[in-house]
Amino acid sequence: MEWQSTLKGFKSYLRLERSLSGNSVNAYIHDVEKLMQFFEYRTLSISPTKVTTEHLKDFIVWINELGMMATTQARVLSGLKAFYKYLLMEDLISSDPTFLIEGPRLARKLPDTLSIYDINNLIEAIDLSKPDGQRNKAMLETLYGSGLRVSELVNLKISDLYFDIEFLKIVGKGNKERLVPMSTEAIKLITIYREQIRSLISIQPGNENYLFLNRRGTKLSRVMVFMIIKALAEKIGLNKSISPHTFRHSFATHLIEGGADLRAVQEMLGHESITTTEIYTHLDRDYLRDTIIQFHPRA
Structure with a gap:
């Protein structure tokens, strides 16, 4: 079986059965194409169904020699595992050649967070005399107050607002x-933004239901949210590398520090596995240790 026809089927599987976004689908396809490049480099004519564990071990050595970072190697291997899982499901292979392949060990990096003081300073630095000031304040309050991903924020719709019960409906990863x-x-x-600012914007067709709009009447881009936060950080002299995701990390950290149940935080963040949420318990332990050092008389 040829690589291109197999990739076409894999692409359809990722889109239809796993409901992945276009960017995620392209990342998986790119991972498999790396393996194809390896075989081309070695001038080996091997179909995807004939790939063995030994081939994959040689491939990992190759990408390591290319200087590929451990995190990138792990992601590529994850893509290949998904590809061969698909081939196994379709009965195109009888055994998975990636089964015995282990990825590089990765150091678990704790996410950067902001203090409540920093977040308050950032939000208070917004110039409300400008038309986009009220939007930015509502936007950052929502980003931090509900722990949203930036993609979830820019795609937030008016029909997803349930003010009567004080909840948002969020469409996260995998729809x-x-x-x-x-x-x-x-x-x-x-409410202030919608009544005083958004109502005056000439909204472009197809954008009527998006909550946060730019001056042209279309939904905000993720890059624009990043730029707004970066400008605010520079304005208050915050010497930290922050992004929209920093607000999400801070949301989770502050909940855990306050004693919130881990399962509840997992549900609010939309994590599929609680293992992903557990990283914030490490942050909490650091917080507790720092508190003891600072305040305990015997520390």
């Missing part, structure tokens, strides 16, 4: 829906 609580402050700021 999975979840309900996330809203703060009363976010509700107040969104």
Whole structure:
């Protein structure tokens, strides 16, 4: 079986059965294409169904020699595992050649977080005399108050707002829906933004239901949200490398530090596995240790 026809089927599987986004699908395809490049480099004519564990071991040595970072190697291997899982499901192979392949060991990096003081300073630095100021304040309050991914924020729709019960309906990764609580402050700021700013914008067709719009009347891009946060950090002299995701990390960290149940935090973040959420318990332990050092008389 040829690589291109197999990749076409794999692409359809990722889109239709796993409901992955276009970017995620392209990343998986790119991972498999790396293996194809390896065989071309070695001038080996091997179909995808004839690949063995030994071939894959040689491939991992090759990408390591190319200087590929351990995190990138792990992602490529994850893509190949998904590809061969698909071939196994389709009965195109009888055994999975990736089964015995282990990825590089990765150091678990704790995410950067902001203190409540930093977040308050960032939000208070927004210039409300400008038309986009009220939007930005409502946007960052929602980003932090509900722990959203930036993609979830820019795709938030008016029809997803349930002010009567103080919840948002979020469509997360894999088109999975979840309900996330809203703060009363976010509700107040969104209401002001909609009534005083958004109502005056000439909205472009197809964007009527998106909550946060730019001056041209179309939904905000993820890059624009990043730029807004970066400009605010520079304005207050915050010497930290932050992004929209930093607000999400801070949301989770502050909940755990306050004693929130891990399962509840997992549900609000939309993590498929609680293992992903458990990283914030490590942050909490650091917080507890720092608290003891700072305040305990025998520390």
